[in-house]
Amino acid sequence: MRIRKMNALLLIALLPGVMSSCSKKSNPNPAPTKTDTVVVRKQSPVGDVVGKVIVGYQGWFAAIGDGSPINLYWHWTQTWEQQPSPTNTGISAWPDVREYTSTFPTKYPNLNNGQPATVFSSFSDQTVDIQFKWMKDYGIDGAALQRFNPSGLEGPIRDAMAAKVKIAAEKNSVKFYIMYDVSGWANMATEMEADWTSKMSALTSSAQYAKQNGKPVVCIWGFGFSDDNHNFTSETCTAVIKWFQSKGCYVIGGVPTHWRDQNSDSRPDFLTTYKTFDMLSPWMVGRIGNANESDGYYTNTNKADESYCRSYGIDYQPCILPGDLSARQRAHGDFMWRQFYNMTKAGAQGLYISMYDEFNEGNQIVKTAESQAFVPSGPRIITDGVPGPNFMSLDEDGTACSSDYYLRLTGDGAKMFKGIIPLTATRPTKPTL
Numbered sequence: 299m300r301i302r303k304m305n306a307l308l309l310i311a312l313l314p315g316v317m318s319s320c321s322k323k324s325n326p327n328p329a330p331t332k333t334d335t336v337v338v339r340k341q342s343p344v345g346d347v348v349g350k351v352i353v354g355y356q357g358w359f360a361a362i363g364d365g366s367p368i369n370l371y372w373h374w375t376q377t378w379e380q381q382p383s384p385t386n387t388g389i390s391a392w393p394d395v396r397e398y399t400s401t402f403p404t405k406y407p408n409l410n411n412g413q414p415a416t417v418f419s420s421f422s423d424q425t426v427d428i429q430f431k432w433m434k435d436y437g438i439d440g441a442a443l444q445r446f447n448p449s450g451l452e453g454p455i456r457d458a459m460a461a462k463v464k465i466a467a468e469k470n471s472v473k474f475y476i477m478y479d480v481s482g483w484a485n486m487a488t489e490m491e492a493d494w495t496s497k498m499s500a501l502t503s504s505a506q507y508a509k510q511n512g513k514p515v516v517c518i519w520g521f522g523f524s525d526d527n528h529n530f531t532s533e534t535c536t537a538v539i540k541w542f543q544s545k546g547c548y549v550i551g552g553v554p555t556h557w558r559d560q561n562s563d564s565r566p567d568f569l570t571t572y573k574t575f576d577m578l579s580p581w582m583v584g585r586i587g588n589a590n591e592s593d594g595y596y597t598n599t600n601k602a603d604e605s606y607c608r609s610y611g612i613d614y615q616p617c618i619l620p621g622d623l624s625a626r627q628r629a630h631g632d633f634m635w636r637q638f639y640n641m642t643k644a645g646a647q648g649l650y651i652s653m654y655d656e657f658n659e660g661n662q663i664v665k666t667a668e669s670q671a672f673v674p675s676g677p678r679i680i681t682d683g684v685p686g687p688n689f690m691s692l693d694e695d696g697t698a699c700s701s702d703y704y705l706r707l708t709g710d711g712a713k714m715f716k717g718i719i720p721l722t723a724t725r726p727t728k729p730t731l
Contacts, residue, residue, distance in 0.1 A: 339611030341647055346473045346508035347515055347550070347577065348613055348647045350439035351712040353654035353663070354477065355429075357443060357459045359420040361402035366421035367454035373658060374404075374417055381405045382417060384678045390624040390660040392667040392674070392689040393417065394701040399424045406674035415674040420459060420655075429655065429664060430466035436702070437709035440473030440508055441654065442517055447483040448493055460501060467506040475508040476501065477517035477552070481527045487538050490518075494542070510548040510576070510613075517579070518542075519552030522568040532571045539574045550615065551575035555585050555599070558606055577613035578603075579650050583661060586619065587627045589636035596640035604644045615648040616641045618711065620704050623660040623690045630697035631707050635725040638711035642721055649715055651708060660690075663704035667691045672701075699729040 342348045360372035370378035375386045383405035395401050401416035418425045443463050448456050467474040476498050480486045502514040520528045521535040542549045554564035557572045586592050607614040618637045621627030655664045667673045669691050677685040692699035707727045713719045
């Protein structure tokens, strides 16, 4: 799985207004000079991503016996060959599986309500279908299907998931597009272009494949990040973006939080690359954890990001986080709503929800255990045989929440973003119906 969270020291460096000590630029955003080549373009009109709310869709859970090419407990566990258990877990939140017709056994104790502790497989047709039906039912416009390096063990199941997402998107009238994640992808430049040409470009014939400005949408996540998992030069990354654009694509960049300043989580001297994208979507997981921190980024970062994008005709798609459930960040929806409010005020062209089904980092909005009755009994074993806390449920702060609460909250946030309901700092969504 991708590693996107920051350690404590780096998080300090990411706080608004704090410059990384390794930054080499005294003025990271100079005004264009007469000798600069400035491409004059305007931000885009409403399309399938501009003016819309998109969720990040992993689709990366499997189970032994589900008929998938991988036939392992893919992403449910640390050791995929073994069933999930208190000593073998890869998730930090527990799914609500009551509406899945096919589930798979684990070695967790029964849920506190006495029901067996089972998990879903993303490979099951009914799983993909119902998860896309929820998008439609709750007013979510589309899904960005995450696609990591498709070579090796995971390639066949990722190919299969792309085909299943196409079918589910068409059935439920939900838009979708491919979002390449380049984390750890050594031969990214050549292999991504080959993958698009030979496999993924075929999906664009679907009426539900997202188009913006009449062009099929592709997102590339990871260019410019300063960690060792994204060792690409600006020149290489710029060439890849231009290659996709030469194929007629509208290209979104999942970029570092501090892309504009080119410090902290961003490599220096990458601004040319960032400006080549048609839309920028700065990453926010691990950067904020409460409403006050969202306010700080709105004041010190998001407004300036949008202004910069507007001046160069780049569309702006900031992230919205439900919050890490295991870290008690959610505040029964107040944290997420503040971000909807702030990003709407900032004038964003689109919104990206991080994420839809990310049970590994606890940032999922899909249906989740609403109370302790729906999580396995007993503690998990975190490290070296030491018991850790059991899974948090959505009512962790004492406020009862329905399992679909964050889907409903996202739908209401989308209505506010689109002007269907008034801009309001007060969350209108009730935790329970």
